[in-house]
Amino acid sequence: MNLRPDLAKIAANVPEGARVLDIGCGDGALMAELRDGKGVDARGIEIDPLAVEQAVARGLSVVQGDANRDLADYPDKAFDVAILSQTLQTAERPDWLLDQLLRVGRTAFVSFPNFAYWRMRLALLRTGRMPVVRHLPESWYATKNIHHLTVEDFRDLLAERGVAVDSAWFFARGREIGGTNANWRAEHAVFRLSR
Amino acid sequence: MATVHSLDLQRVTLPAPLPLDSGRELAGVEVAYETYGALAADKSNAILLFHALTGDQFVASTHPVTGKPGWWERMVGPGKPIDTDRFHVICANVLGSCMGSTGPATIGPDGARYGMNFPVITIRDMVRAQIALLDVLGIGTLHAVVGGSMGGMQALCCAANWPERTQRVLAIATTARHTAQNIAFHEVGRQAIMADPDWQGGAYYGSKSPDKGLAVARMAAHITYLSEQGLTEKFGRQLQDREAKSFGFDADFQVESYLRHQGISFTDRFDANSYLYITRAMDYFDLAEEAGGRLADAFAGASDTRFCLVSFDTDWLYTTADMREVVHALNAVAAPVSFVELSAPYGHDSFLLDVPALDRVVKGFIDG
Numbered sequence: 156m157n158l159r160p161d162l163a164k165i166a167a168n169v170p171e172g173a174r175v176l177d178i179g180c181g182d183g184a185l186m187a188e189l190r191d192g193k194g195v196d197a198r199g200i201e202i203d204p205l206a207v208e209q210a211v212a213r214g215l216s217v218v219q220g221d222a223n224r225d226l227a228d229y230p231d232k233a234f235d236v237a238i239l240s241q242t243l244q245t246a247e248r249p250d251w252l253l254d255q256l257l258r259v260g261r262t263a264f265v266s267f268p269n270f271a272y273w274r275m276r277l278a279l280l281r282t283g284r285m286p287v288v289r290h291l292p293e294s295w296y297a298t299k300n301i302h303h304l305t306v307e308d309f310r311d312l313l314a315e316r317g318v319a320v321d322s323a324w325f326f327a328r329g330r331e332i333g334g335t336n337a338n339w340r341a342e343h344a345v346f347r348l349s350r
Numbered sequence: 351m352a353t354v355h356s357l358d359l360q361r362v363t364l365p366a367p368l369p370l371d372s373g374r375e376l377a378g379v380e381v382a383y384e385t386y387g388a389l390a391a392d393k394s395n396a397i398l399l400f401h402a403l404t405g406d407q408f409v410a411s412t413h414p415v416t417g418k419p420g421w422w423e424r425m426v427g428p429g430k431p432i433d434t435d436r437f438h439v440i441c442a443n444v445l446g447s448c449m450g451s452t453g454p455a456t457i458g459p460d461g462a463r464y465g466m467n468f469p470v471i472t473i474r475d476m477v478r479a480q481i482a483l484l485d486v487l488g489i490g491t492l493h494a495v496v497g498g499s500m501g502g503m504q505a506l507c508c509a510a511n512w513p514e515r516t517q518r519v520l521a522i523a524t525t526a527r528h529t530a531q532n533i534a535f536h537e538v539g540r541q542a543i544m545a546d547p548d549w550q551g552g553a554y555y556g557s558k559s560p561d562k563g564l565a566v567a568r569m570a571a572h573i574t575y576l577s578e579q580g581l582t583e584k585f586g587r588q589l590q591d592r593e594a595k596s597f598g599f600d601a602d603f604q605v606e607s608y609l610r611h612q613g614i615s616f617t618d619r620f621d622a623n624s625y626l627y628i629t630r631a632m633d634y635f636d637l638a639e640e641a642g643g644r645l646a647d648a649f650a651g652a653s654d655t656r657f658c659l660v661s662f663d664t665d666w667l668y669t670t671a672d673m674r675e676v677v678h679a680l681n682a683v684a685a686p687v688s689f690v691e692l693s694a695p696y697g698h699d700s701f702l703l704d705v706p707a708l709d710r711v712v713k714g715f716i717d718g
Contacts, residue, residue, distance in 0.1 A: 198686060207690040211658065212710045214718020216686040218677055228681040 158188060160326050161266040161345045165238055168264070168322070168347060169195060173235040176200070176259060178222045178252075179242035183210030190215070198234075200225060223247045226255040233259050240266045244300040250312060257318060257350045266345040271305035271338045272327070290342040306338040313348065321347040357414050359450035360384060364482045368445075371472040377459065381483045382450025383407050383442035386426060387434030389489075396489045397432060397716070398480065398516070399441040400497030400504035403628055404568075404620055406449040407441045410434070415449075415619045421702065424709075431713035437493060442483055444476040444504075446627040451479070454623035455555060466552035471627060473500070473635045477507045481515060494518035494716055498701035499668065500628070503635050506676065510637055513652040520715055522660045522708070523701040525672040526645055526679070527636035532667065535574050536629040539567030543622045552623050564622040565613030572612050577664035577697030581605060638679075645679035652680075657687040658715040660708060662700040664693075688715065 158166060162185045169175060171193045177186050180199030183206075189195035199217035201207050210217040218225070222239075223246060237260025239252065244267050246252040256263040268290055269275075278286035285295040293300075304312075306325075313320060325332050325341035332340055361382040367375040384407040389396060399409055401421070406413070410420040410427050426432045426439055443451035446468070454468040484492070495516045497505040502524025509519045525532075543549055546563030554560060573581075585605040589595065592602065601607040641648035657680055661673040670691045680687040692707045694700035701708065 196686070204690055204692065207688075208692070208707050208711055211688045211690060212714030214714050216656065216688045218681070218687060218689045219691055220674075220677070220689070225678075225681070228678045230682060230684060233684040 158184060160329055160331065161324075161343050162188075162240060164324050164326075164331070164345050165240065165264045165266065166192070169193060169236050169238075172196070174198075174233070175236045175238060176229070176234040177238045177240075178226065178256070179239065179245075180206075180210060180215075180217055182206045183213050183215040183217060185238070185240070186210070186215050186217075187213055222252065222255075226252070226259065229259040231258055232261055235261050237263045239263065241268065243267045244302050244304060246302065249302050249304070250316065253312065253316060253318070257348065261349065262321065263348045264345060265309075265348060266343060267304060267309065268300070269306050269325075269338065269341045269344055270303040271307065272342050273339045276339075306341060306344050309344070309346070313346075316350075318348050318350050321349055323347070357450070359414075361450050362483060362486045364479065364486065366482075368475070368479055368482060370469055370475045370478075372469050374469040376445075376452065376469065379445065379452045379479060379482075380450065380456070381442050381445075381452075381479055383440055383483060384409065384411060385441075386410050386439040387428075387437050389438040393489050394491075394493065395436060396438045396440060396484075396492050397494045397496060398484070398492050398508075399426070399432075399439055400477075400480070400495065400501035400508075401441060401444065402497070402499040402501050403571075403632065404616070404625075405501070406447065407443045408449075409439065409441045413619070416615075424704065425712060431709045432496065432716055433713075437716070440483075440487070440489075442480050444500075444628065445479040446471045446476065446624055446631065448621035448624040453621065454552065454627055455621045463553075463555045465555065465623060468623070468627060470634075471631050473503050473507050473631050474511060474640070476631065477504050477511065480504075481508075481512055484515065490515070492516040492518075494520055496520040496522075496712075496716075497524070498522040499524055499698065500632055502668075503632065506637060507635075509652045509655055509657070510641070510648040513649075513655055516655065518656045518658070518715065519652075520658045520660075520712065521676070523662055523665050523668055523698055525635075525668040526648075526676050527638060527672075528633050529672075533633045535570060536633055538570045540626050540629060542566035542570070543626060546622075549622065552626075554622075559617070560622045561614070561617040564617050564620065564625060565610075567613075567622075567625060568616040568620075569609045569613040572609060574667045575697060575699045577666070577695060579664060580696050583695070584608075645675060646682035649680055649683050649685060653683045653685045655685060656715075657685055658711065659687065659689045660701075660711060661689075661691045662694045662697070662705075663691055664695055665698045665700065667698040 177199045186197040207219040325337040326343040364379045367377040443449040502521035505521045543563035546560035549560035590607040637648040638645040661670040
C-alpha cells in the first residue's frame with residue numbers, strides 16, 4: 156500500500172493495537188493499513204457516501220457523517236488516537252474540532268497544508284492572486300479549504316488552547332524535511348498532540 | 351389465504367412456554383424456518399436473517415404458496431453477497447405470522463383457532479422465539495444477524511437484548527422506534543381490516559376471510575414502501591388500458607390498477623389477523639423506551655458488537671434521520687459501527703431491489 160507521506164508518518168507512529176478514530180478517513184486507506192499492519196481497532200468518519208461505501212466494503216467501521224457535528228456524540232477518551240489528516244483547514248470551526256479531537260482521543264495526529272510555504276508566499280507576492288500550486292491545486296472558489304493556516308498559526312492555536320506538541324514532522328515535495336524554518340520550507344506538517 | 355398447515359414446512363416446537371412482554375406466556379409455540387448453506391462443524395458460521403412485516407422464511411427458495419422466487423435471492427445464495435457457500439443462513443417465520451409459526455390462525459389449547467384471543471406480541475417477543483429456536487438448534491453465537499425494515503428492528507432488538515448471541519448486526523432501512531406517522535399508516539390498515547364485515551371480530555376462520563379490508567391495508571402500506579419519484583417514473587398519470595378517462599370509478603390510472611393488484615394478490619398469501627398483530631408489534635417498538643428512555647442505554651451490552659446500518663435517500667418510511675439516531679447511540683457506547691446512506695430511487699423497498707452499492711456494503715460487512 157502506498158500511503159501519502161503524511162499518512163505514512165502517522166501510520167508509523169500509531170501504537171500497536173491502539174483504538175483509533177480517523178476523521179475524514181476517505182476510502183479507509185490509512186485505517187486498513189493500521190488494521191492489517193498493527194492490529195489497530197480503527198473507526199472512521201467520512202462525509203462522502205461513495206468513499207464510505209468503499210471503506211465498508213473493505214470491512215472497516217466507517218460512519219457517514221459530518222465531523223463538524225457528529226464528533227460531539229463520542230464519549231470522552233473513547234480512543235487512544237484521533238487522526239485528522241488534511242481536514243482541519245476544511246472545518247467550520249477548526250478550534251472546536253481541535254478541542255473535540257483531544258476530548259475523544261488521548262492523543263491526536265493533525266496534518267495540514269502549510270500556507271506559508273515559500274512558493275505560496277512568492278506566488279502571492281508576485282501575482283497578487285491566491286496561489287494555485289502543486290500541493291494546493293484548487294482555485295480559491297473551488298477549494299474545500301476554507302480556513303487556510305500556517306505552521307506558526309497552528310502553534311499559536313495550540314498554545315492558546317493549552318495543547319502540548321509531542322512531535323512534529325514536516326514535508327516538502329513528497330519528502331520529509333527537518334524542522335528548521337519549517338514555516339518557510341514545509342508544504343505539509345504533521346503534529347502529534349496531547350493535553 | 352391457503353391453509354399453511356397443509357404444507358410440508360420445516361418447524362420445531364419450542365420445549366418451554368414462551369414468556370411475552372405483555373406478561374402472558376404461550377405454550378407449545380411452533381417456529382417454522384428455512385436454512386441455506388451448510389452449518390460448520392463448530393457452528394461458527396450461522397447467520398440469522400429476520401424477515402419484514404409481510405415476509406417469511408422463504409428467503410432464497412421458491413415460495414410454497416405463490417410459487418415465486420425467494421424474496422432476497424439477489425442477496426442470499428451461493429456466490430451472493432451473503433454467500434451460502436460460506437455461511438449457514440437461518441430464517442424463521444416470525445411469531446404471529448402465518449407461514450407455519452404460531453400466530454392468530456393457529457389452533458390454541460382450547461381446540462379453536464386463536465383469532466383475537468392470540469396475545470398481543472412485540473418485536474422482542476418475535477426475537478425471543480427465534481433465540482429459543484437457536485437454542486433448539488444448538489447454535490450459541492451467530493456470525494451475524496441481518497434484517498431490513500421490520501427485520502432490521504429485530505436485528506437491533508437482538509443486539510439490545512441478546513448481545514452475546516451475535517458478533518455482527520446488519521440493519522437496513524429500519525428504525526429504533528415507530529413514529530406517530532408510522533403508527534398512523536398502520537392504523538389505517540388495521541381499521542380497513544376491522545371495518546370489513548367479513549372480519550367478524552377476527553373469528554373468520556372457516557368462512558370468508560376479510561380480503562377487501564386486508565387488500566386496502568396492503569394498498570395503503572404499499573404506498574409508504576415506494577418513493578414519489580419511483581411512482582412518477584413508473585406510472586406518472588398514465589391511463590390503464592384506455593384512451594381517455596372514464597368519468598367513473600374504475601381503475602382509470604395505471605397506479606390504481608397496480609395498487610389493486612398488489613392488494614388482491616397479497617390476500618392469497620397473508621392472514622388478516624396476522625397483519626393486525628404484526629403491525630401492532632411494530633407500533634409498540636421503541637428501543638429507547640425499553641431501556642428507560644435513552645437509546646444509548648439499550649446498546650450498553652453491545653459495545654463489542656460490530657454494527658452496519660444502511661439507509662436510503664428516498665426512504666420516507668424509515669429515514670436517514672431515524673437511522674442517525676441509532677448511529678449516535680452506538681457511538682455513545684463506542685460500538686464499532688458503520689453507517690451509510692445509499693442513493694436509490696425506489697424508496698423504502700430499495701433494500702429488496704437492485705442496488706449494487708448495497709450488495710458491496712453487505713458483502714464487505716459480512717465477510718469482514
